Amino acid sequence: MSVDTVSLTGWGRTAPSTALRFRPRSYEEAAATVRGCGPRGSIARGLGRAHGDAAQNAGGSVLDMTALNRIRTIDAGAGIVVCDAGVSLHRLMEVLLPLGWFVPVTPTTRYVTVGGAVGADIHGHNQHVAGSFSRHVQELELLTAGGEIRTVRPGTALFDATAGGLGLTGVILSATLRCHRVTSSWMSVDTERAVDLDDLLERLVAGDHRYRYSAAWIDLHTRGRATGRSVLTRGEHVPRYALPARARRTPLSFRPGPIPAAPALVPEALLGSAPAALLGELRYRGAPKYRIGELQRIAAFFHPLDGLPHRHRVHGRAGSVRYQFAVGHGQEETLRRIVHRIARRRLPATNAVLKRFGAGGPGWLSFPVPGWSLALGLPAALPGLAGFLDSLDEEVAAAGGRVCLAKDSRLRPELLAAMYPRLADFRSLRAGLDPDGAFRSDLSRRLSL
Numbered sequence: 001m002s003v004d005t006v007s008l009t010g011w012g013r014t015a016p017s018t019a020l021r022f023r024p025r026s027y028e029e030a031a032a033t034v035r036g037c038g039p040r041g042s043i044a045r046g047l048g049r050a051h052g053d054a055a056q057n058a059g060g061s062v063l064d065m066t067a068l069n070r071i072r073t074i075d076a077g078a079g080i081v082v083c084d085a086g087v088s089l090h091r092l093m094e095v096l097l098p099l100g101w102f103v104p105v106t107p108t109t110r111y112v113t114v115g116g117a118v119g120a121d122i123h124g125h126n127q128h129v130a131g132s133f134s135r136h137v138q139e140l141e142l143l144t145a146g147g148e149i150r151t152v153r154p155g156t157a158l159f160d161a162t163a164g165g166l167g168l169t170g171v172i173l174s175a176t177l178r179c180h181r182v183t184s185s186w187m188s189v190d191t192e193r194a195v196d197l198d199d200l201l202e203r204l205v206a207g208d209h210r211y212r213y214s215a216a217w218i219d220l221h222t223r224g225r226a227t228g229r230s231v232l233t234r235g236e237h238v239p240r241y242a243l244p245a246r247a248r249r250t251p252l253s254f255r256p257g258p259i260p261a262a263p264a265l266v267p268e269a270l271l272g273s274a275p276a277a278l279l280g281e282l283r284y285r286g287a288p289k290y291r292i293g294e295l296q297r298i299a300a301f302f303h304p305l306d307g308l309p310h311r312h313r314v315h316g317r318a319g320s321v322r323y324q325f326a327v328g329h330g331q332e333e334t335l336r337r338i339v340h341r342i343a344r345r346r347l348p349a350t351n352a353v354l355k356r357f358g359a360g361g362p363g364w365l366s367f368p369v370p371g372w373s374l375a376l377g378l379p380a381a382l383p384g385l386a387g388f389l390d391s392l393d394e395e396v397a398a399a400g401g402r403v404c405l406a407k408d409s410r411l412r413p414e415l416l417a418a419m420y421p422r423l424a425d426f427r428s429l430r431a432g433l434d435p436d437g438a439f440r441s442d443l444s445r446r447l448s449l
């Protein structure tokens with residue numbers, strides 16, 4: 001097992017902290033690390049795609065799980081896969097797609113591990129029909145604080161605390177997943193423009209049930225009547241028989257191509273609100289008003305930016321904050337107010353995505369609730385950002401909503417209980433399971449999880 005002392009950050013590159021990083025190559029090595037973790041505890045880490053500090057542990061140890069990356073068994077008839085927690089969704093796609101199966105839920109990057117997908121109970125563009133990742137987990141092997149391995153199944157308190165539990169109930173060693181049947185690696189994609197936020201919400205309500213995948217890019221730079229104008233993209237897997245003759249020859253191939261590298265650091269002058277507004281204008285005008293049935297490869301549809309190196313550096317040296325909140329159905333007024341506030345403030349928001357969520361999962365700290373979710377990226381160095389986002393948090397909490405903890409880097413702890421009603425259950429399960437605090441992270445200390 002390799003061991004080194006490293007400075008780690010999340011994907012947003014804010015708040016680095018130093019930890020002893022262990023890279024176990026077997027379950028025994030992982031167990032030995034947990035048993036000997038010392039007073040600052042340890043936390044599992046996958047590919048470090050959580051935006052904030054969920055996979056950091058200042059002064060303690062971090063278990064880098066990426067060397068535990070075996071796919072153990074695949075039932076190619078039933079689409080059941082058993083794999084180590086350090087396997088990436090990218091690797092699963094490479095292996096499963098040729099067999100006619102697709103991961104049940106994917107975020108907008110495929111470079112996340114199965115352990116990270118369960119630990120954050122990730123959601124994808126199919127959340128409204130398929131729920132989040134843990135709904136598709138049949139079983140987990142969990143390394144708990146005493147160094148023993150427990151089999152954890154849905155329907156138990158330990159499962160509900162672990163799904164979305166940010167690594168704080170233990171280290172997930174392996175997972176048994178149910179996958180989604182596909183007969184090609186192509187998507188049929190419908191695109192339409194919405195002229196403002198109300199138009200977008202109406203289109204999502206009226207049409208989402210017809211699609212497995214749905215998400216809207218929303219232009220947060222326009223004010224007045226066009227506030228919230230957006231490009232709505234929805235898709236379905238294409239059955240093999242519906243492919244054009246050429247694509248039918250290799251219907252299940254998966255070969256995502258590279259795209260040209262972005263500069264390692266974008267000049268600060270390009271990070272302001274004017275360039276962001278211009279990009280928004282180009283993106284909106286460049287999208288088709290209405291187009292149906294466009295064929296796209298899986299990687300292009302779900303992960304268009306994955307081939308772009310340094311993409312997380314586009315917000316400059318100080319890094320970025322990803323702000324994602326959800327509010328329930330009936331709370332559209334809160335969503336409208338927040339969108340208008342962001343637009344009025346002329347924030348250089350990037351990659352703003354609005355989704356309509358369906359039923360949430362069982363995870364006590366899982367993010368999705370039925371309703372609306374908006375995510376956006378902002379440069380961390382923006383003057384006044386902390387106070388502004390604090391005030392958005394208050395609006396979200398007052399509306400019974402919540403922010404996404406896997407992306408968070410700055411939430412104030414006093415709002416947490418209002419956002420996550422099962423927080424007390426989570427804390428009390430942790431107190432019983434891990435009385436000495438073997439599992440800790442910068443996030444768990446910041447929010448007293």
Ligand SMILES: Cc1cc2nc3c(=O)[nH]c(=O)nc-3n(C[C@H](O)[C@H](O)[C@H](O)COP(=O)(O)OP(=O)(O)OC[C@H]3O[C@@H](n4cnc5c(N)ncnc54)[C@H](O)[C@@H]3O)c2cc1C
Nearest residue numbers: 046047048049050107113115116119120122123166167172
């Ligand atoms: C470009 C980009 C797009 C994204 N899009 C989405 C999206 O659409 N939907 C969404 O839900 N999320 C999204 N995310 C967030 C990302 O999916 C989650 O943060 C995910 O947890 C990252 O997985 P990871 O393997 O990198 O885990 P890490 O970032 O390393 O860790 C995340 C959390 O999982 C825990 N964890 C990791 N491995 C284990 C393990 N083996 N056992 C127990 N706990 C573990 C960690 O302790 C930590 O709390 C996106 C992130 C990026 C960078």
